[in-house]
Amino acid sequence: MSSTYECFDVSVEDGIAHLQLNRPDKANSLTLAFWSELPQAIDQLSRSGKVRALVLSAQGKVFCGGLDLQIFATSKEFHATNPIEREAMQAGLEKMQDALNALERARFPVIAAVQGTCVGAGFDLIAACDLCFASEAAKFRIEETNVGMMADLGVLQRLQHLIPAGVARYLALTGDTLDFAEALRLGLLAKVYPSTEALLDGAFAAARRIAERPPVAISGIKRAMLYSRDHGVYESLQHTVLLQSAILSGEDILRSVQARASGAPARFADLRELGRTL
Numbered sequence: 001m002s003s004t005y006e007c008f009d010v011s012v013e014d015g016i017a018h019l020q021l022n023r024p025d026k027a028n029s030l031t032l033a034f035w036s037e038l039p040q041a042i043d044q045l046s047r048s049g050k051v052r053a054l055v056l057s058a059q060g061k062v063f064c065g066g067l068d069l070q071i072f073a074t075s076k077e078f079h080a081t082n083p084i085e086r087e088a089m090q091a092g093l094e095k096m097q098d099a100l101n102a103l104e105r106a107r108f109p110v111i112a113a114v115q116g117t118c119v120g121a122g123f124d125l126i127a128a129c130d131l132c133f134a135s136e137a138a139k140f141r142i143e144e145t146n147v148g149m150m151a152d153l154g155v156l157q158r159l160q161h162l163i164p165a166g167v168a169r170y171l172a173l174t175g176d177t178l179d180f181a182e183a184l185r186l187g188l189l190a191k192v193y194p195s196t197e198a199l200l201d202g203a204f205a206a207a208r209r210i211a212e213r214p215p216v217a218i219s220g221i222k223r224a225m226l227y228s229r230d231h232g233v234y235e236s237l238q239h240t241v242l243l244q245s246a247i248l249s250g251e252d253i254l255r256s257v258q259a260r261a262s263g264a265p266a267r268f269a270d271l272r273e274l275g276r277t278l
Contacts, residue, residue: 003041006033010041015270016207017045017054017108024060029068030121035095039102046106049271052211052218054106055203056129057113066120066143093152100128100154104226107219107271109210113203115196119143124153127162130222131206133191135199138180140188145175161229163188214252214268220244 002011004022007030011018019041021028045051058064080086103110103125112126114134120143126132142159144151151172160168163186171178183189191206193199210218220243228236252268259266 005037005041006031007037008034008041010045012045012051014208015050015052015211016204017051018204019054019056021056021058021064024058024062026068027062027065027117028058028060028122029065030125031068032071035099039099042102042106046108047274049107049215049273051108052215052270053108053207054110055113055200055207056110056126057200057203058115060116061137062116063114063118063138064120064122064125065117066122097153100124103128107222108215109207109218109222111203111207113199114138114140115199117141120151121153123159124151124155127155127158131190132188133193133199133203133206134180134183134189135193135196136180137196138183138189138192140178140183142172142175145172159188212265214249214256215271216247216249217252219271220247 002009004010007021007023007028009018009020009022023029042054045054080089109130110128112129112132114126114132116135116137117139118126119139119141123140123142126140142151142155150156156168156172159171162168163183167186170176178186178188180189180192184192191202193202224236224240224243227239231239255266255268
């Protein structure tokens with residue numbers, strides 16, 4: 001299965017989805033269509049119940065240079081001069097934010113594989129992923145600060161949960177660049193690889209390992225950790241009680257134990273396909 005959108009290509013093989021930014025000649029900048037197409041693509045993959053992990057990568061040397069500059073030139077919302085236009089700007093920003101929220105709402109983990117420079121909206125994009133791997137060429141920057149604006153698509157809210165809050169604040173206020181070594185030390189990156197080829201091999205290996213686990217348990221882990229990020233310890237523990245009571249599968253546990261004893265891979269059912277709601 002494969003699909004092509006304006007800014008990215010999507011393929012699925014053996015339960016692993018691959019979403020690849022496909023505009024290397026434009027630094028994989030994100031056009032206006034991206035903000036409609038991304039949530040549609042992620043929602044379709046999530047609803048299918050057959051995707052167990054997704055790798056998000058990019059073609060070329062630059063992972064993502066941020067928003068396509070044509071958006072600023074052609075979208076009236078960025079030049080709002082009165083309350084009516086500013087109200088429309090709010091709606092537009094909420095739509096863009098919600099596009100990245102789709103990565104968190106997905107029923108499967110998302111692994112970002114950053115092979116080069118990742119700035120502006122690209123940083124917002126990877127901050128919404130569950131894991132971030134990178135090559136030694138990777139660099140990260142909250143570029144909005146350097147062009148005279150506040151970042152507004154999620155990196156300010158998410159980054160301080162991924163690295164020390166003081167460092168996140170420094171990066172947001174100065175627009176300084178974070179290289180791969182410092183990003184690894186601070187905990188933004190889970191793994192670093194010497195080349196793009198090794199990076200993709202590592203990202204897909206991790207995706208396959210995740211895909212070997214019971215999908216209902218993996219989905220539950222993702223839900224529990226995201227809920228805990230935004231709530232207190234005791235609220236999160238209560239949420240886990242209710243969630244575990246709903247999803248615990250004795251059959252999956254038995255299959256896992258038997259597989260470890262025999263050395264044979266365990267087989268787990270896909271999540272149920274979800275219908276669309278009106």
